[in-house]
Amino acid sequence: MATSLTLIATPCTAPRSSSSFALAPRLPPRCSNATAARRRVPVRGAVRATTLQSDQEPAGSGDSGATTTKLSAWTSVRQERWEGDLPIEGCLPPWLNGTYIRNGPGMWDVGEHAFHHLFDGYATLVRVSFRGGGGARATGAHRQIESEAYRAAVARGRPVLREFSHCPAPAKSLLHRVGDLVGLVTGAALTDNPNSALLPLGDGRVMCLTETTKRSVLIDPDTLETVGRFRYTDRLGGMVQSAHPIVTETEFLTLLPDLVRPGHLVVRMEAGSNERKVIGRVDCRGGPSPGWLHSFAATEKYVVVPEMPLRYSSASLLASELAPFYAFDWVPASGSYMHVMCKSTGKTVASVEVPPFMAIHFINAYEEEGDEAAVVVDCCEHYGDPAIIETLVLSRLRLLRGKDVLPNARVGRFRIPLDGSPFGELETALDPEEHGRGMDMCSINPARLGRKYRYAYACGARRPCNFPNTLTKIDLVEKKAKSWHEEGSVPSEPFFVARPGATDEDDGVVISIVSSDDGEGYALVLDATTFEEIARVRFPYGLPYGFHGCWIPATEE
Numbered sequence: 001m002a003t004s005l006t007l008i009a010t011p012c013t014a015p016r017s018s019s020s021f022a023l024a025p026r027l028p029p030r031c032s033n034a035t036a037a038r039r040r041v042p043v044r045g046a047v048r049a050t051t052l053q054s055d056q057e058p059a060g061s062g063d064s065g066a067t068t069t070k071l072s073a074w075t076s077v078r079q080e081r082w083e084g085d086l087p088i089e090g091c092l093p094p095w096l097n098g099t100y101i102r103n104g105p106g107m108w109d110v111g112e113h114a115f116h117h118l119f120d121g122y123a124t125l126v127r128v129s130f131r132g133g134g135g136a137r138a139t140g141a142h143r144q145i146e147s148e149a150y151r152a153a154v155a156r157g158r159p160v161l162r163e164f165s166h167c168p169a170p171a172k173s174l175l176h177r178v179g180d181l182v183g184l185v186t187g188a189a190l191t192d193n194p195n196s197a198l199l200p201l202g203d204g205r206v207m208c209l210t211e212t213t214k215r216s217v218l219i220d221p222d223t224l225e226t227v228g229r230f231r232y233t234d235r236l237g238g239m240v241q242s243a244h245p246i247v248t249e250t251e252f253l254t255l256l257p258d259l260v261r262p263g264h265l266v267v268r269m270e271a272g273s274n275e276r277k278v279i280g281r282v283d284c285r286g287g288p289s290p291g292w293l294h295s296f297a298a299t300e301k302y303v304v305v306p307e308m309p310l311r312y313s314s315a316s317l318l319a320s321e322l323a324p325f326y327a328f329d330w331v332p333a334s335g336s337y338m339h340v341m342c343k344s345t346g347k348t349v350a351s352v353e354v355p356p357f358m359a360i361h362f363i364n365a366y367e368e369e370g371d372e373a374a375v376v377v378d379c380c381e382h383y384g385d386p387a388i389i390e391t392l393v394l395s396r397l398r399l400l401r402g403k404d405v406l407p408n409a410r411v412g413r414f415r416i417p418l419d420g421s422p423f424g425e426l427e428t429a430l431d432p433e434e435h436g437r438g439m440d441m442c443s444i445n446p447a448r449l450g451r452k453y454r455y456a457y458a459c460g461a462r463r464p465c466n467f468p469n470t471l472t473k474i475d476l477v478e479k480k481a482k483s484w485h486e487e488g489s490v491p492s493e494p495f496f497v498a499r500p501g502a503t504d505e506d507d508g509v510v511i512s513i514v515s516s517d518d519g520e521g522y523a524l525v526l527d528a529t530t531f532e533e534i535a536r537v538r539f540p541y542g543l544p545y546g547f548h549g550c551w552i553p554a555t556e557e
C-alpha cells in the first residue's frame, strides 16, 4: 500500500477530539468553482486546504441557519491523485483491518462546462485503509477513474459523450453527422463513466461500472489506478445494464434490459470468468420499453426483475435528445410489475402486477415458504413518483439547502405470491416518520443477502432538508430506526462491515464518508449495534459526495 507522508495519528482519542493533525496532500486540491477562493490554514505545524464559501449558495440557506457554507459535497474537488496518512479521532475496533473504497461522481465541471445532474459527475474513488487496535492507523487516497468519457472530456475541455443528463450537440458537417448516427445506433456515443458500483469480484479483481454496457473498468484497490478494461468474452451485446450486479464469492448476477424487444436477460458470470451466461429472459408486460433498472434483488433461489413506469426512452437514445426524465419517460398507464425467475431453470415462476412504484435501490429479498409461499422484496420506494430524479439536480442541491424539498420515501415491501395469483402487494415496512420520510442509499449485512434479515442501513432525513442528511439503522422486526445526524453535514451510504467471526446480524461497524458543513471531509465509523460514533478519520480537505462503497479485508501479514 503506497502512502506518501508520515503518520501523525493519535489513536484512541475521544471521538471528535482535535488532538491529531491534518497532513499536506501530495497535490493540494483545487475547487473547480471559479468563484470559490482557497486558503491554506496551518494546523499544528501541518497544512490543511480549505474551501471557502462559494457564492452559489444563497445567504441563510444552510440547514444550520448559517449565512455561509463551506460544504464540499456538491463541488468538484479536483484531485487527480492524492495519498496520505489520516489522523484518527476515537477508537478503531482492533479487528477493523482492511480497505473501504467509495465510488461516485465527484467531478461535475470540465473546462467551461458545468454538469446539471448529480449522476453526471466523472467517477471519483476515495479510499480509507484501516488498521485497528493498539497500533491503529489509517491511510487515505483519492483518484479519478480514467474512463474514455473522462479522458476525452479533459482533452477536449468539454464532455464528448452522452452522460445521464447531457447530450452533446449534433455535429455540424454531414460527414460527422453520419458518424454521430453510427455512435447512437451502436451505443458508442454513450458514456462509459463508471461512477455507480464498485465490486470486489470473487477472484480478487475490483470492477467499477455504470449503466451503459460500453465499458466497465478494473481498478487497483491500493493505488486506485485504472488498470484496464473488463472485457467480456461473451457476445451478449445490448446498450444498458443494471448498475448493481449482485456479487458473491462465487458469482456475479446481472440484468441486461433489451430495448428492442422489451424484456430483460438474466445473466450469471462465475467468479474468475469473463463470460456471462444467460439464465433466462423475462418479457416486459407494460410498454413501450423496459422500466429503468438501476438495481434489482435476488433470493437464494430466485432473481426478481422489477418493471416500473419510469421507462427507457428509445426515442431519446436514438435522437440524442433529452426525454422528460433525461433518458426516461414516465408512463404511469403502462403499469408496474414484478417478475420472479428461478435461477436454476431460467423459468419465470411469477409475474405479477403491483401498485405503482419508483425505486432506484433495492435493499434485499427473501423467500417465504409454506401454504402462502411468496417472495418478499424490499426497496427504497419513492411513493410511485419520479420527482426524486429532479431533486438530484445540482443547482437544487446547492441552492435549496435547508428547504424541505426532499420528496417522501419509505421502505417499500413487496409480497409476490408464488401460487399464480396475478397481483402482488406493496406495503410500507415501518412508519416512515422513524427515518424522517427520507430513504435511499442502503446496505445490509452481506451474509443476509437473499435471506430473511432484520437490519438495513440507509440515509434518512432530519427535516427540513433537500437531500438525505442522516444515517439510519432500520430494524425491520421492531419497526424502529436509530439515526446519526450532524447539523449541515451530508453523509454518504452507510456501509456495513461485519466483525470477523460475528454471528449476530448487526455485529460490526458502519462506515460512511461525510462532507461536513464546515468544509471538512471524513470517514465516520459507527458501532453497528448501538449506532453510536466510535471514530472518525479526517481527510485534510473536503470531499465531494459519492454513492456506493465496498470493503476489502486485509490479507494476513
Ligand SMILES: CC(=O)/C=C/C=C(C)/C=C/C1=C(C)CCCC1(C)C
Residues within 6 Å of the ligand: 119, 162, 163, 164, 190, 191, 195, 196, 210, 211, 212, 240, 243, 294, 317, 327, 547
Ligand atoms: C449513478 C446513477 O445512479 C445512475 C447513473 C446512470 C447513468 C449514468 C445512465 C446513463 C444512461 C445514458 C448516458 C444514456 C443511456 C441511458 C442511460 C443508461 C440511462
Ligand SMILES: CC(/C=C/C=O)=C\C=C\C=O
Residues within 6 Å of the ligand: 196, 360, 388, 409, 438, 439, 440, 441, 467, 468, 547
Ligand atoms: C443519492 C440518490 C438518492 C437519494 C434520494 O433520496 C441516489 C443515487 C443513486 C446512485 O446510485
Ligand SMILES: [Fe+2]
Residues within 6 Å of the ligand: 196, 243, 244, 294, 361, 547, 548
Ligand atoms: Fe446505486
